[in-house]
Amino acid sequence: MIGIVVVSHSRALATAAVGLAAEMVAEDNRPVIAVAAGLDETTFGTDAAAVSEAITAADSPDGVLVLLDLGSAILSAELALEFVDPEVAERVRLSSAPLVEGLVAAVVTASTGASLDAVVAEAARGLAAKQEHLGDAEPVQTTAVAAAERTNEVVVSNEHGLHARPAARLVAVVNAFDATVSLTDLDTGRGPVDAGSLSMVATLNAQQGHRLQVGAAGPQAAEVLAAISDLAAENFGDTPAEPTATAGGSGLDVAIGPAIVVDAEVDLSGYRPGDDEPGRLDKAVSTAAGELEQLRDRSDDHGGIFDAQLAMLRDRKPRGEIEAAIAGGTPAAAAWKQTYDRLARTFEGLDDAYQRERAQDVRSVRDRVLRILTGDVTAEATDGILVVPELDAATAATVDAARIAGIAVRAAGTTGHGVIVARSRGIPLITGIGGVDVPAGAVVAFDARTGSFELAPDEATVRATITERQAEREQAAAxxxxxxxxxxxxxxxxxxxxxxxxxxxxxxxxxxxxxxxxxxxxxxxxxxxxxxxxxxxxxxxxxxxxxxxxxxxxxxxxxxxxxxxxxxxxxxxxxxxxxxxxxxxxxxxxxxxxxxxxxxxxxxxxxxxxxxxxxxxxxxxxxxxxxxxxxxxxxxxxxxxxxxxxxxxxxxxxxxxxxxxxxxxxxxxxxxxxxxxxxxxxxxxxxxxxxxxxxxxxxxxxxxxxxxxxxxxxxxxxxxxxxxxxxxxxxxxxxxxxxxxxxxxxxxxxxxxxxxxxxxxxxxxxxxxx
Structure with a gap:
């Protein structure tokens, strides 16, 4: 199996890219991946001596692929080849493939035992799927594959389609057999493409429910078709976790408590930039990551939501834009907000409904960091009445019903999924409170039975109503x-x-x-x-x-x-x-x-x-x-x-x-x-x-x-x-x-x-x- 070297100016970037690629294949089947990145943990730069050491560590009789980011990384890698043994240098290939996409494709292809030439070619096609989807390059031509001797049809049941991980599993299965396999998406007409190529499989953009025609030729054509059918029946390895029960609320229709206002944008008017805006942002992001990790670890049902937000928080692409803006004089808070606002709008413009809904996660990550930067902790209170513009099912399912006294929804409507989920959990709820100005932390109360929502209510009266309703509920239960x-x-x-x-x-x-x-x-x-x-x-x-x-x-x-x-x-x-x-x-x-x-x-x-x-x-x-x-x-x-x-x-x-x-x-x-x-x-x-x-x-x-x-x-x-x-x-x-x-x-x-x-x-x- 070939070895792989990643050369980058940023050690954090290289480590993250390797971590992403490693997720695509089993640990016992990964190629050796060596990293030569950064002058140290935090200093950007490349070092030819470090690259030569990485090449030696990853050396394999089958060859070594070197992937690079930009500029001096190329010069350092070329110089490094002069430092290593000439016999080693002869089996090293420097590639212009995109670092992240190329690395993912290379790791998956190398794990199948493919030759250095095959891995280099696959890495070079790393951008094909993205270019095809965004339409900013000539459409990728269908791959020339042998005429199929046998065909089969499978259905993509994965909730989010044939994305990177299930596609990687499919490619690994295909390349384990002595056969040539092609895929055609019968619902979109795309294909046929080479099923042994991760990049080509990605260009299909096969979504949930799409039917794929699988064609195979070669000595093990029948065997590979059977293996792909089995893999599809197992959801291409994407098996969701079994759901667990979620705690319920009081079941009352009346509530009182301090307002937890999550629909108002974080106020940046009082933010004052300091001498070290990049460091200030790093600290805020680190704090936000810790909070999200705690939420993930406490959530039996919905940890994946917080894992997704962690990925958005740590995404290097928007972070690079933010760092460039800060370097140009924009305060950290404004740079963070502008970038994540753009990212949210990008998600909202996508065709796929699931992906559009991820804009809400982007805004959640945006505001979490902004609250830390500005010191605004009122919206992070853990006890009180949640005030939201609308209630989605995920929020209704994940809110801590033992600590949230109730939910007040600005939008009207009583049959939305979020409202139904909240009521099924017994969480006190009122809808249609409209645009009333609710200061964060102000005591509010509502009575869904009468349709009233009050700022600064008579607390004694509300508490008496709660006591009365609790007794009513207890008697009803008895x-x-x-x-x-x-x-x-x-x-x-x-x-x-x-x-x-x-x-x-x-x-x-x-x-x-x-x-x-x-x-x-x-x-x-x-x-x-x-x-x-x-x-x-x-x-x-x-x-x-x-x-x-x-x-x-x-x-x-x-x-x-x-x-x-x-x-x-x-x-x-x-x-x-x-x-x-x-x-x-x-x-x-x-x-x-x-x-x-x-x-x-x-x-x-x-x-x-x-x-x-x-x-x-x-x-x-x-x-x-x-x-x-x-x-x-x-x-x-x-x-x-x-x-x-x-x-x-x-x-x-x-x-x-x-x-x-x-x-x-x-x-x-x-x-x-x-x-x-x-x-x-x-x-x-x-x-x-x-x-x-x-x-x-x-x-x-x-x-x-x-x-x-x-x-x-x-x-x-x-x-x-x-x-x-x-x-x-x-x-x-x-x-x-x-x-x-x-x-x-x-x-x-x-x-x-x-x-x-x-x-x-x-x-x-x-x-x-x-």
């Missing part, structure tokens, strides 16, 4: 197992929404499950679960609910809910595309396996099955045909999530046992407002009279039992309103079940006001509160 029978004699079943077995186990007082989200229950899987595996998981949910009925929703994917083992084609408007049941009209086998699992578990325990995103009677008929014969007791229903289904429910419900209204989707489709878009989220209000009229129509016209499993059922006052409209079952998040049942027991549904003719959702709330 009586949670009692039926929710209203004062006028109606009994409403209150069930739990389940996305994990733990949701069922922790659901105090649930009368069963009104929604088992199968796409979430198996969302950590990179391969489709077998029938037996699905039966086992369904049985665990039923056991956690002590044999009470469970309603299993068949695979509901599309829109903002991908299923890793069932990639979908790109759609211009996925919320109006192939979602839910629509997906399986063309690809029915996965649904058939799930229905078989449902039939098997229904023979053991009470089970209902429902089909999502139904629009037409033809879809219902097709679903029933796919279900086929069913054991006694297996009830069948559909989700009512689109206005078309609500307006013709009497036709759709023929032959069914129930319908379940998904208020989250019904609301966004009725109001034409994407609940994940903060600009219009306020319109997506489940208490909009137009939505309530559709619910009312479904109750009156369906002719079967009507349930609600959307987020509206988790709000006690809204749940009472739904029951007054005639809904017979409510499926809520676990922490809210005792409160929903308690309020129903205190209510005479005949006295709930008529809200269908209200002007808007705000008037509906006023009427219900009165």
């Amino acid at each position: 009586q949670a197992d009692q039926p929710a029978t209203t004062l006028d004699g109606r009994t409403i079943d209150v069930l739990v929404n389940v996305g994990a077995v733990r949701d069922a186990a922790d659901a105090r007082g649930a009368d069963g499950s009104g929604l088992v989200r199968t796409e979430v229950l198996f969302g950590d899987r990179r391969t489709a679960p077998t029938v037996a595996e699905q039966v086992e998981r369904f049985r665990a949910v039923a056991d956690a609910l002590r044999g009470k009925p469970i309603t299993i929703r068949t695979w509901d994917i599309g829109g903002d809910k991908p299923l890793p083992f069932l990639p979908q084609d790109h759609e211009a408007n996925p919320f109006l595309g192939e979602r839910g049941l629509r997906v399986f009209r063309r690809r029915p086998q996965l649904l058939r396996d799930q229905l078989e699992a449902i039939r098997q578990i229904a023979a053991e325990t009470p089970v209902h099955v429902m089909f999502p995103m139904v629009t037409t009677a033809d879809e219902v008929e097709w679903a029933l045909d796919e279900l086929g014969s069913r054991p006694d007791g297996l009830e069948v229903g559909i989700m009512v999530e689109v206005p078309a289904a609500a307006l013709r429910v009497e036709t759709l419900a023929v032959g069914l046992d129930f319908v379940s209204i998904g208020t989250n989707d019904l609301t966004q489709y009725t109001t034409a407002a994407d609940r994940t878009n903060s600009a219009v989220a306020a319109l997506a209000d489940g208490l909009d009279p137009a939505v309530l009229r559709l619910i009312d129509r479904v109750v009156r016209k369906a002719g079967v039992r009507v349930a609600v499993c959307g987020d509206l059922a988790s709000d006690p006052q809204s749940a009472v309103l739904l029951a007054a409209l005639g809904v017979q079952e409510l499926s809520a998040v676990g922490p809210q079940i005792p409160l929903v049942k308690a309020l129903l027991r205190q209510t005479d549904l005949t006295k709930v006001p008529d809200v269908l003719n209200a002007r808007d959702a705000a008037e509906v709330r006023q009427l219900v509160r009165r």
Whole structure:
């Protein structure tokens, strides 16, 4: 195996580049990599004597590749060849390949035992993928490869596509066989490219869900195709960590505490530059790195978020721009902000939605360092009320619910994913506080039940309300197992929404499950679960609910809910595309396996099955045909999530046992407002009279039992309103079940006001509160 030498002016840069490249191959299969960089740990420069020592250390009978950064590194390397033994010098190759990209490509290629010439050629192509993606060079020509004797097709299931590490694993597998292998991306038409070349594989830019045609020729063509199929089935080695439970909050709807304001930009007006701005920045970055490492080590579920932020913090590219700006007289704080602002805008302009969302991480890293530079620690308080412009799911999932008293969201809207996650964790939450000026550290309070948000509140009054609500919650929990029978004699079943077995186990007082989200229950899987595996998981949910009925929703994917083992084609408007049941009209086998699992578990325990995103009677008929014969007791229903289904429910419900209204989707489709878009989220209000009229129509016209499993059922006052409209079952998040049942027991549904003719959702709330 050849050896590799890295020559750079910066020891930190060289060490980081070697660390990145080393991640691509197993430790026991890496080439020797020697570094000659910097005059010492912190002084930039190159030294010919150090380069000659590195060449000697990396020397191999197969040759030595020397990669360099710029300027005197080239001169030092050329001079070093005069210092080493002539026999050694003859097998040394200096390369003009880009240092970082070339090193990654060289290490991966060398690890396969490739010749020096092959490694040099691969390193020289290091920029090809980036140039192809950015379009700032002539497109890379497809590689001439031998005609394929055999072909196979695999799917890229990796969440972020065939990026560097999985691509490196693929290249390593290919080069372990005596065969020539090509790849063609069937979804984009790119290729064929040489699958033994990391740079060429990278030019495909294969994303999650893309289908790759693998062609092979040579003595081991069949063997390499089988190995690549196995690698693809293992997600190219990108196996995510198993999720773990996250602590929950108080479950109250009222909170008080100092404001932790994270939506205001760090104030730089008081920043005064010093004599050593580079050193000041180094210290701030080091402190920020320590904070992020602590956050990563304390986070069981989301350590990867902080690892990504650490990588952004340590990225040499923006750091080089910042150092140049400081050298030109710009203060460190301003230089840091300007550079990371540009980087955030770059991310926001990317095509890939996941990458666009990384702009939020960039801004988080930006502000962490700026707070350290300016001494602004108020936004880093660990106890209080978090004030944010909008709430994303990652923040809702990672916030320390034991220390954050509540979350106040400036944007309106109650059905966004972040709001749903926070409520499912029992974190006190209010949305729609608007642009009210909230000084960091000021005491604030909110009461989501009344919709009030106060600066400098009467603390005694708020504490009394908290005590009252805690007692109310404790009493509700103590009586949670009692039926929710209203004062006028109606009994409403209150069930739990389940996305994990733990949701069922922790659901105090649930009368069963009104929604088992199968796409979430198996969302950590990179391969489709077998029938037996699905039966086992369904049985665990039923056991956690002590044999009470469970309603299993068949695979509901599309829109903002991908299923890793069932990639979908790109759609211009996925919320109006192939979602839910629509997906399986063309690809029915996965649904058939799930229905078989449902039939098997229904023979053991009470089970209902429902089909999502139904629009037409033809879809219902097709679903029933796919279900086929069913054991006694297996009830069948559909989700009512689109206005078309609500307006013709009497036709759709023929032959069914129930319908379940998904208020989250019904609301966004009725109001034409994407609940994940903060600009219009306020319109997506489940208490909009137009939505309530559709619910009312479904109750009156369906002719079967009507349930609600959307987020509206988790709000006690809204749940009472739904029951007054005639809904017979409510499926809520676990922490809210005792409160929903308690309020129903205190209510005479005949006295709930008529809200269908209200002007808007705000008037509906006023009427219900009165």
